[in-house]
Amino acid sequence: MSPLVLAFLGDAVYELMVREHIASQGSMPAHTLHMQAIGFVKASAQSDAVDKIMPMLDEEELAIFKRGRNANSTTVPKNANPAQYRRATGLEALFGYLYLNKNVERIREIFDYITGHLQQDQASGK
DSSP, X not given: OOHHHHHHHHHHHHHXXXXXXXXXXXXXXXXXXXXXXXXXXXXXXXXXXXXXXXXXXXXXXXXXXXXXXXXXXXXXXXXXOHHHHHHHHHHHXXXXXXXXXXXXXXXXXXXXXXXXXXXXXXXXXX
16 A cells, blocks of 8 residues: 555544543643644654654564655645654554554554653653
8 A cells, every 4th residue: 555545544543542642631622622632743743753663663664654754745734844744654654554454552552652752751841
Protein backbone atom coordinates (compact mmCIF):
# COMPACT_ATOMS: atom_id res chain seq x y z
CA MET A 1 0.00 0.00 0.00
CA SER A 2 1.20 3.50 -0.76
CA PRO A 3 2.90 5.20 2.19
CA LEU A 4 0.69 8.26 1.66
CA VAL A 5 -2.42 6.07 1.92
CA LEU A 6 -1.00 4.60 5.13
CA ALA A 7 -0.40 8.14 6.40
CA PHE A 8 -3.94 9.18 5.43
CA LEU A 9 -5.35 6.35 7.52
CA GLY A 10 -2.78 6.80 10.29
CA ASP A 11 -3.70 10.48 10.60
CA ALA A 12 -7.23 9.44 11.58
CA VAL A 13 -5.96 6.78 13.99
CA TYR A 14 -3.58 9.23 15.67
CA GLU A 15 -6.27 11.92 15.88
CA LEU A 16 -8.65 9.46 17.53
CA MET A 17 -5.98 8.44 20.04
CA VAL A 18 -5.34 12.11 20.84
CA ARG A 19 -9.03 12.85 21.30
CA GLU A 20 -9.47 9.83 23.53
CA HIS A 21 -6.46 10.90 25.61
CA ILE A 22 -7.72 14.46 26.02
CA ALA A 23 -11.29 13.38 26.77
CA SER A 24 -10.00 11.09 29.53
CA GLN A 25 -8.68 14.15 31.35
CA GLY A 26 -12.20 15.35 32.13
CA SER A 27 -14.72 17.83 30.86
CA MET A 28 -13.49 21.12 29.42
CA PRO A 29 -14.70 23.76 26.98
CA ALA A 30 -14.67 22.84 23.29
CA HIS A 31 -12.05 25.47 22.49
CA THR A 32 -9.72 24.02 25.14
CA LEU A 33 -10.25 20.52 23.74
CA HIS A 34 -9.40 21.80 20.27
CA MET A 35 -6.28 23.67 21.38
CA GLN A 36 -4.98 20.65 23.30
CA ALA A 37 -5.58 18.41 20.28
CA ILE A 38 -3.65 20.81 18.05
CA GLY A 39 -0.74 20.57 20.47
CA PHE A 40 -0.53 16.84 19.73
CA VAL A 41 -1.35 16.60 16.03
CA LYS A 42 0.57 19.52 14.53
CA ALA A 43 3.51 18.43 12.40
CA SER A 44 6.13 19.83 14.78
CA ALA A 45 4.68 17.86 17.73
CA GLN A 46 4.49 14.67 15.68
CA SER A 47 8.07 15.23 14.52
CA ASP A 48 9.16 15.60 18.15
CA ALA A 49 7.25 12.40 18.98
CA VAL A 50 9.33 10.55 16.38
CA ASP A 51 12.48 11.40 18.36
CA LYS A 52 10.92 9.79 21.43
CA ILE A 53 9.81 6.53 19.81
CA MET A 54 12.69 5.91 17.40
CA PRO A 55 14.63 3.66 19.84
CA MET A 56 11.60 1.45 20.44
CA LEU A 57 10.78 0.72 16.78
CA ASP A 58 11.64 -2.65 15.33
CA GLU A 59 13.14 -3.02 11.83
CA GLU A 60 9.79 -3.41 10.10
CA GLU A 61 8.26 -0.40 11.88
CA LEU A 62 11.34 1.69 11.10
CA ALA A 63 11.08 0.73 7.43
CA ILE A 64 7.41 1.79 7.34
CA PHE A 65 8.26 5.07 9.05
CA LYS A 66 11.02 5.74 6.49
CA ARG A 67 8.69 4.92 3.57
CA GLY A 68 6.20 7.45 4.91
CA ARG A 69 8.86 10.05 5.63
CA ASN A 70 10.35 9.70 2.16
CA ALA A 71 7.04 9.73 0.27
CA ASN A 72 6.57 12.56 -2.17
CA SER A 73 3.89 14.86 -0.82
CA THR A 74 3.03 17.98 -2.76
CA THR A 75 1.89 20.05 0.21
CA VAL A 76 3.39 21.31 3.45
CA PRO A 77 1.23 23.05 6.07
CA LYS A 78 2.01 26.73 6.60
CA ASN A 79 2.99 26.13 10.24
CA ALA A 80 5.53 23.38 9.59
CA ASN A 81 8.82 23.10 7.83
CA PRO A 82 9.27 20.36 5.21
CA ALA A 83 11.44 18.15 7.46
CA GLN A 84 8.87 18.21 10.27
CA TYR A 85 6.08 17.47 7.84
CA ARG A 86 7.93 14.50 6.35
CA ARG A 87 8.65 13.05 9.80
CA ALA A 88 5.00 13.55 10.81
CA THR A 89 3.94 11.76 7.63
CA GLY A 90 6.24 8.88 8.56
CA LEU A 91 4.68 8.66 12.03
CA GLU A 92 1.18 8.66 10.54
CA ALA A 93 2.19 5.97 8.03
CA LEU A 94 3.38 3.84 10.93
CA PHE A 95 0.07 4.25 12.77
CA GLY A 96 -1.84 3.44 9.56
CA TYR A 97 0.26 0.34 8.99
CA LEU A 98 -0.22 -0.90 12.54
CA TYR A 99 -3.95 -0.27 12.30
CA LEU A 100 -4.30 -2.20 9.05
CA ASN A 101 -2.39 -5.07 10.65
CA LYS A 102 -4.83 -4.97 13.58
CA ASN A 103 -1.98 -4.31 15.99
CA VAL A 104 -3.97 -2.09 18.35
CA GLU A 105 -1.83 -3.14 21.32
CA ARG A 106 1.29 -1.78 19.61
CA ILE A 107 -0.51 1.42 18.61
CA ARG A 108 -1.48 1.93 22.25
CA GLU A 109 2.06 1.15 23.46
CA ILE A 110 3.63 3.70 21.10
CA PHE A 111 0.99 6.35 21.76
CA ASP A 112 1.25 5.92 25.54
CA TYR A 113 5.02 6.27 25.26
CA ILE A 114 4.58 9.51 23.32
CA THR A 115 2.09 10.97 25.80
CA GLY A 116 4.23 9.92 28.75
CA HIS A 117 7.22 11.76 27.33
CA LEU A 118 5.11 14.76 26.40
CA GLN A 119 3.90 15.05 29.99
CA GLN A 120 7.50 14.77 31.26
CA ASP A 121 8.58 17.50 28.83
CA GLN A 122 5.74 19.77 29.93
CA ALA A 123 6.54 19.20 33.60
CA SER A 124 10.19 20.08 33.01
CA GLY A 125 9.30 23.16 30.95
CA LYS A 126 10.56 21.90 27.57
